[in-house]
Each structure stands twice: as C-alpha cells, then as structure tokens.
Amino acid sequence: MIERKQLQAEIDGLVAHLYGLAEEDFEHILSTFPIIEQSVKDAALDAYHYFALPPSDLELAEMIAQGENDSVEFKVAACWNARRGEKQDSMKDNIVQEVAAFLNSRKGGVVLIGVEDDGTVVGLDDDYKAANPQKQNRDGYHLFLNDALRSNLADNWHLFCTISFGMNKGKELCIIKVDPANEPMYTKIGDFYLRIGPQKQKLPPRQVVNYIKERW
Numbered sequence: 001m002i003e004r005k006q007l008q009a010e011i012d013g014l015v016a017h018l019y020g021l022a023e024e025d026f027e028h029i030l031s032t033f034p035i036i037e038q039s040v041k042d043a044a045l046d047a048y049h050y051f052a053l054p055p056s057d058l059e060l061a062e063m064i065a066q067g068e069n070d071s072v073e074f075k076v077a078a079c080w081n082a083r084r085g086e087k088q089d090s091m092k093d094n095i096v097q098e099v100a101a102f103l104n105s106r107k108g109g110v111v112l113i114g115v116e117d118d119g120t121v122v123g124l125d126d127d128y129k130a131a132n133p134q135k136q137n138r139d140g141y142h143l144f145l146n147d148a149l150r151s152n153l154a155d156n157w158h159l160f161c162t163i164s165f166g167m168n169k170g171k172e173l174c175i176i177k178v179d180p181a182n183e184p185m186y187t188k189i190g191d192f193y194l195r196i197g198p199q200k201q202k203l204p205p206r207q208v209v210n211y212i213k214e215r216w
Helices: 002-018 023-031 038-050 057-066 090-103 125-131 138-152 205-215
Strands: 072-075 109-113 161-168 171-178 193-196 199-202
Touching (some): 057 109, 057 161, 072 090, 090 109, 090 171, 090 193, 125 138, 138 171
Antiparallel strands (some): 109 171, 161 171, 193 199
C-alpha cells in the first residue's frame, strides 16, 4: 500500500508538470482533497519539485553574469577548501545557513555552488571527490547535500528546495533553488537566518519574534 501511494504521488507530481501547473496552483488542488493523507500530499509536492526543470545553460550563464544579489548566492564549494587543500566540514554548514536564509525570506532564491564570489566558475570536481569518495559524481553530491540539509533543517525542508545541476564554461555547477517556506525555518541548533540584501544574517531573538509576526 505504501509503495502504491508513493507511486501515485510521483505520478501526480509529474502530471502537474505536464499540464504546466504553477506550484501554488498544484498546492491549492491538493488542498481540495481532505480525505487524502497529508503525507501523500507532501510526497506529491516533493515529486513536483523533483521533476522541476533546472535552469538552462543560457539562464545559468545570465545568472552568473548578473552576480550575487538578494536572490542569488555564489558558493565556491560545499566541503573542499582549495586554499588549504583539504576537506572542511564546516563549509556545508554555510550552505545550510544560506538555504535557511532563503527559506525565511519572502521570495526565496538560488544557492549556486561551484562559483567564486566574483563570478569565476571553478566547477565541482574537487568537491565531488571530497563530498562522496565512493560516488564522485552528481548523484553522490546530491546525496551529500540532501543529508546535510535533512540533518540540519526541519523535516519538511525538501518541500521548498530543489537540487539540480548545470554546465557553464565546461564545468559542472550545482543549483539549489529555494522557495519561501510557509513557516519559520530554524537550523537544528536553533539559529534563525534571513536573506537581507546580498547576504544572510543571523537574527537575534527579539528581531526573530518581530519578523515572524510580520512574515507569517
């Protein structure tokens, strides 16, 4: 029965894409079926995100050319510190924080991994090796990021995030598209991040309370 429900959820998500439904329209349709379990609805929305088309190479090039802004963040890597020539586990925490900041913002954004702050494209070859030595490719990297986000954010983070890959100047890049969450998103250690202008900020408790009242 569980496998059947999962299959139906994946089909629903795929059909929504084939019909060209916007995410908010698909969510509304799901909400009109009260007898369907919420877990099935969540799975259908997860499938919708999975089947979302990643940015084209041209769109990716335009995004890089425009530089970082209030909705685009460049990250050179998620775990490999090229300057030190070693893996640095704390780098993935920075990715988690950037995602959390976009989740808490009003319009979401994109975290683009494999690009320097100045727009220089470096790719993911070294990060692939450091992130998952047994699987040094997109699949292994996807698993690494998925585990980092799942371990450090609320359980429903995946309903608002899509991890995909693209190419620029012959180098692979990772794109984490983040939609604004429908509730406050804290990291597992209780920090609240928000995208303000071209950077993330950790808000103090009083500002968090005020922002939550205004935002949700």
